[in-house]
Amino acid sequence: GAVVSQHPSWVICKSGTSVKIECRSLDFQATTMFWYRQFPKQSLMLMATSNEGSKATYEQGVEKDKFLINHASLTLSTLTVTSAHPEDSSFYICSARDLSGRGGEQFFGPGTRLTVL
Amino acid sequence: DAKTTQPTSMDCAEGRAANLPCNHSTISGNEYVYWYRQIHSQGPQYIIHGLKNNETNEMASLIITEDRKSSTLILPHATLRDTAVYYCIVLRNDMRFGAGTRLTVKP
Numbered sequence: 575g576a577v578v579s580q581h582p583s584w585v586i587c588k589s590g591t592s593v594k595i596e597c598r599s600l601d602f603q604a605t606t607m608f609w610y611r612q613f614p615k616q617s618l619m620l621m622a623t624s625n626e627g628s629k630a631t632y633e634q635g636v637e638k639d640k641f642l643i644n645h646a647s648l649t650l651s652t653l654t655v656t657s658a659h660p661e662d663s664s665f666y667i668c669s670a671r672d673l674s675g676r677g678g679e680q681f682f683g684p685g686t687r688l689t690v691l
Numbered sequence: 692d693a694k695t696t697q698p699t700s701m702d703c704a705e706g707r708a709a710n711l712p713c714n715h716s717t718i719s720g721n722e723y724v725y726w727y728r729q730i731h732s733q734g735p736q737y738i739i740h741g742l743k744n745n746e747t748n749e750m751a752s753l754i755i756t757e758d759r760k761s762s763t764l765i766l767p768h769a770t771l772r773d774t775a776v777y778y779c780i781v782l783r784n785d786m787r788f789g790a791g792t793r794l795t796v797k798p
Contacts, residue, residue, distance in 0.1 A: 578734075608785060617778075618735070618788040667734050669786070679725065680786050682734040 576602045576672050580683035587658055588691055595653045595686045597668030604670035607651040608680060609643060612665040624651050658690045695779045700793040703773075709766040711792050713779030716760040723782045724755060726764045728775040729791070735778065738764065769796045 577600040587593050597607060605626050610618040622638075624630040624645035632638045640662075642654040651670075655662055665687050669680040696714040703709040715724060723742050727735040739746055739753045741762070746753040752765040766773055778791040 580734075610788075617790050618729075620785060620787055623785055665732070669735075679723075679737065679740060679782075681737065682727070684734045685732070687732070 576670075576681040578668065578670050578681045578683040580666075580668055580686050582686060583684060584687040584689075586689045586691060589659050590657055592654055592656045593658055593688060595655075595666055595668075595688075597651045597653070597670070597683055599649045599670040599672075599681070602670070602672045602681075603648040604651075604672060605648060606671040607645055608669045608671070609641075609651075609653050610667040610669070612667060612685075618667060655688065658688070660690045663688055663690045695781060695789050697777070697779055697789060697792045699790065700795070702795050702797055703766075703769045705771060705796055705798050706768055709769040709773065709794060709796070711764040711766075711777050711779075711794065712761065713763070714761045715779070715781050718759050718781050720759075724753070724759075724762050725780045725782055725786065726751070726753065727778045727780065727786075727788075728773075729778065730775045735788075736775075738777075740782075769794075771796050771798065 579598045581596045607624050609621045612618045621636045622630045622632045624643045626645050630643035645651040665685050667685040669682040671680050725740040726738040729735045739751050741753045755762045774796045776791040776793050778788050780786050
């Protein structure tokens with residue numbers, strides 16, 4: 575089946591630093607990738623949608639200058655959390671859409687747990 | 692968004708069938724119903740999806756009502772490892788998650 579990987583699986587950083595999270599579709603091409611954030615005991619919240627070769631579309635309330643998204647190839651999207659603060663600590667999950675599948679289903683990565691000290 | 696409504700939580704005895712309902716009364720004719728589950732601290736796992744007809748795979752069965760306003764996910768023989776949060780999603784341009792149903796399978 576379609577596999578999406580994320581790296582790193584967890585990261586701890588100091589407040590004020592930037593952190594980059596990678597999302598890769600391993601066995602299919604994904605023209606669209608999605609980034610979600612999940613706080614403890616809450617559901618996944620869509621942050622942004624990225625299309626290969628174009629600027630990401632951010633959901634209302636998500637700061638595009640703080641959460642930089644690059645989707646440079648059909649198999650890789652990156653999320654950079656700039657000047658991270660403790661309130662950015664969360665579980666970040668990406669997904670990729672396989673257009674060859676029925677209904678345009680999305681496949682999800684295993685998530686990256688970010689802890690900002 | 693096509694909003695979905697699911698029970699907050701359900702319990703099921705190990706080995707019995709787990710039936711998880713979902714209401715999606717505002718679904719449009721060409722929108723698929725997807726089911727995912729999330730085990731603690733992992734990414735969502737795809738279970739099954741359907742449009743109009745009932746669907747079955749190795750994990751579960753999906754029963755969609757004729758008017759498509761509701762569906763039921765059936766895990767035929769629940770195991771302890773099926774304990775998770777189950778999300779019913781109506782797919783439009785992207786997948787937006789509601790609160791889901793926390794299923795607890797008990798010995």
